[in-house]
Amino acid sequence: MQRALAEARQTGRLGSGLRNRDQFLSQLEGVYVDDDPAQGVIEGRTFTHPDLRIFFAVPQGYLMQNGTTAVSISGTAGKAQFSGGRYNGSLENYITQLLRELAGNEVQLSVPQPQRTMINGIPAAYTTGRAATSSGTVDVSVFAYQWSPNTVYHFVMITRGGQGVGPFVPMVESIRRITPNEAAAIRPRIIDVHTVAPGETVQALASRMAYRTFQLDRFLALNNLAVNSRLVPGQKVKLVVYGSRRA
Structure with missing residues (x-):
């Protein structure tokens, strides 16, 4: 990461690039997490x-x-x-x-x-x-x-x-x-990009994570959030849910 940052500085364009977060998240939709x-x-x-x-x-x-x-x-x-x-x-x-x-x-x-x-x-x-x-x-x-x-x-x-x-x-x-x-009954875990609805909280969304343990910790780490973070309607977050196996 340090080398990548140094090379970015050498271009003279550090911080001026396009942050196309929506496109990035769309590429993550359905990606396998953990074991296949x-x-x-x-x-x-x-x-x-x-x-x-x-x-x-x-x-x-x-x-x-x-x-x-x-x-x-x-x-x-x-x-x-x-x-x-x-x-x-x-x-x-x-x-x-x-x-x-x-x-x-x-x-x-x-x-x-x-x-x-x-x-x-x-x-x-x-x-x-x-x-x-x-x-x-x-x-x-x-x-x-x-x-x-x-x-x-x-x-x-x-x-x-x-x-x-x-x-x-x-x-x-x-x-x-x-x-x-x-x-x-064995299904893969996949990334689901979720658009926050009014009234949804960090704790409520974390409860949907497809894990038996550390649901909240995993959700916070996955989305770079804190326990007291407030979610805004329309904000996009990542969940890990159960999906379907590839053909």
């Missing part, structure tokens, strides 16, 4: 993918970051990642192959034979390997789910030596298939 449902949606401690029909929840105090191929999870007791896709073969071979790729040629990883279980009606397998690193002994656990005959999803978890899956047990046990109705 096509990549899954993070809502607080939960992740839901409407197309893959996946749901899971992370433990209290853990954070998630959604990427195009994986969901990263971090907290005080360890880190994890959720990923997967098409695979032909057994869950045991899938886990063994994944751990070999993670260890590479530099880390000696002792891996017990994976064990079988069922999670919410989904066949699953898991194991925990142990490795010595420069920062101490760590446990590397994999929990894999046979989602379909040719599809496997998994969690990879890294915790302190001796903890294994422990801190992530609620997470690995929370994964389930969502119903078609649950999938259909």
Whole structure:
């Protein structure tokens, strides 16, 4: 920003340009905010993918970051990642192959034979390997789910030596298939440019924000307003509301 301001000053026209706010706002109308449902949606401690029909929840105090191929999870007791896709073969071979790729040629990883279980009606397998690193002994656990005959999803978890899956047990046990109705209910958040009507207040408009928490704070930050700001009829403000998915 400082470099951009310096270059603007060099033109000799700083402050004399056209502020076409209405055109700018019209370009924002309908723009996606936060996650695209096509990549899954993070809502607080939960992740839901409407197309893959996946749901899971992370433990209290853990954070998630959604990427195009994986969901990263971090907290005080360890880190994890959720990923997967098409695979032909057994869950045991899938886990063994994944751990070999993670260890590479530099880390000696002792891996017990994976064990079988069922999670919410989904066949699953898991194991925990142990490795010595420069920062101490760590446990590397994999929990894999046979989602379909040719599809496997998994969690990879890294915790302190001796903890294994422990801190992530609620997470690995929370994964389930969502119903078609649950999938259909997941909609993207979009920008809605709203023209203030007589009598509307900051608090009233903030209550329309498509969030469970911090509605007022988000509305104020989005519009560069203060709690005591007075809105003028005809003034345009930005809201984040639920919209429709792209075709």
